[in-house]
Amino acid sequence: MRQTWRWFGPKDQVAIDDVLQAGVEGVVSALHHVPTGTVWQPDEIAKRQREIAVMRGGSPSGLSWEIVESLPVSEDIKRQSGDWRSHLDAWKQSLRHLKTAGIETVCYNFMPVLDWTRTDLAYRLPNGAKCMRFDFFDFAAFDLFILERPGSREDFPDNVVAEAERRYAKMSDDARSALRDNIVCGLPGAAESFSMADVRDHLARYAAIDEDRLRDHMIDFLAEVTPLADELDMRLCCHPDDPPFPLLGLPRIMSTEEHYRKVMNAVELRANGITLCTGSLDARPGNDLPGMIERLGERIHFLHLRNTRRESGDIRGSFHEAEHLGGETDMVAVIAAVLREEKRRKYIGRADISIPFRPDHGHEILDDHMRGAQPGYPAIGRLKGLAELRGIIAALNHPAEVEEAKQ
Numbered sequence: 001m002r003q004t005w006r007w008f009g010p011k012d013q014v015a016i017d018d019v020l021q022a023g024v025e026g027v028v029s030a031l032h033h034v035p036t037g038t039v040w041q042p043d044e045i046a047k048r049q050r051e052i053a054v055m056r057g058g059s060p061s062g063l064s065w066e067i068v069e070s071l072p073v074s075e076d077i078k079r080q081s082g083d084w085r086s087h088l089d090a091w092k093q094s095l096r097h098l099k100t101a102g103i104e105t106v107c108y109n110f111m112p113v114l115d116w117t118r119t120d121l122a123y124r125l126p127n128g129a130k131c132m133r134f135d136f137f138d139f140a141a142f143d144l145f146i147l148e149r150p151g152s153r154e155d156f157p158d159n160v161v162a163e164a165e166r167r168y169a170k171m172s173d174d175a176r177s178a179l180r181d182n183i184v185c186g187l188p189g190a191a192e193s194f195s196m197a198d199v200r201d202h203l204a205r206y207a208a209i210d211e212d213r214l215r216d217h218m219i220d221f222l223a224e225v226t227p228l229a230d231e232l233d234m235r236l237c238c239h240p241d242d243p244p245f246p247l248l249g250l251p252r253i254m255s256t257e258e259h260y261r262k263v264m265n266a267v268e269l270r271a272n273g274i275t276l277c278t279g280s281l282d283a284r285p286g287n288d289l290p291g292m293i294e295r296l297g298e299r300i301h302f303l304h305l306r307n308t309r310r311e312s313g314d315i316r317g318s319f320h321e322a323e324h325l326g327g328e329t330d331m332v333a334v335i336a337a338v339l340r341e342e343k344r345r346k347y348i349g350r351a352d353i354s355i356p357f358r359p360d361h362g363h364e365i366l367d368d369h370m371r372g373a374q375p376g377y378p379a380i381g382r383l384k385g386l387a388e389l390r391g392i393i394a395a396l397n398h399p400a401e402v403e404e405a406k407q
Ligand code: DNO
Pocket: 069, 070, 107, 108, 109, 115, 116, 188, 189, 190, 239, 277, 304, 376
């Protein structure tokens, strides 16, 4: 398992020097400033590579940009409207440029309108650590009373509407604005940030797009880009929906094993792959992560390892981000399944034996409270997660353990 770390570029408060001291082997990054739908040009890619390759004082970091997260897929491509053909060409051209620069793994997602979504970016836990949280009732309050989405009332059961109404009535203006901003102003890495009018406009344009149609559009997209990725010996990997259930009346099509299977089977090329994000998928009861790794493992090109604590048993419900070894995901079982997949790859002679992972998100702890890093991406909280994950890997790879597993 290859240890990587997400870096948002020079504005990231966690510098490349810190990343190096965290002991990772590679960097995950993206050109967040390039508008969605346009080509990532070679000079921009090279610039980011240079930024990753040096430490503050100018000495080499020895690190390089190994994974793109994300190459955004435009709303036009998702809807097959407007400029989608030219956006598709731009996406393909970006792949060619990335390959020329030596970057072969590209993560993306196919969530309509919103990328990952939380209602609280700094939820205080009893020990003083802060984490991110999705509160279903607060989200309903946003949908019903801030966005005032037509049809939202029918989307929620009566008890949720009643609780959302009660909460909304008690919220100050500041709390209402904060909730709105948390949801639509673009969390780190999200391609877009929206005004309420933009959101309403986008939603209206999805009116005729149901789950099947969105999936067809995704398959059309993959039918275009995957053969090129395959030819270039690159790996595309789709991140799951986060949270893994429909929001704002929009379809979500990458939330379960069944969803992944449909899309993976539709384009039978290894380059059509998966970013397995444990924290996203485990926010939904019924997702069997070790089983998914067992069954879909040959297509997993990238792993996001983090944990989620569900606060209800419902498919659509509240959750918060747990410590890496806390929460719903059995991280030991997940890592054991990944190591088994790596063994299989070795056995059949695949070149990409070591699957890259990053410690995804982290609690804000200790000096993180002062650093002002991107929400969800603190230095120490992630390092703690990485250290814990590393411990599991080392233990499961220990000769005594491996011997015992054989018996
Ligand atoms: C959040 C991230 C996501 C992810 C994209 C991938 O922390 O995991 O924003 O980068 O969904 O396309």
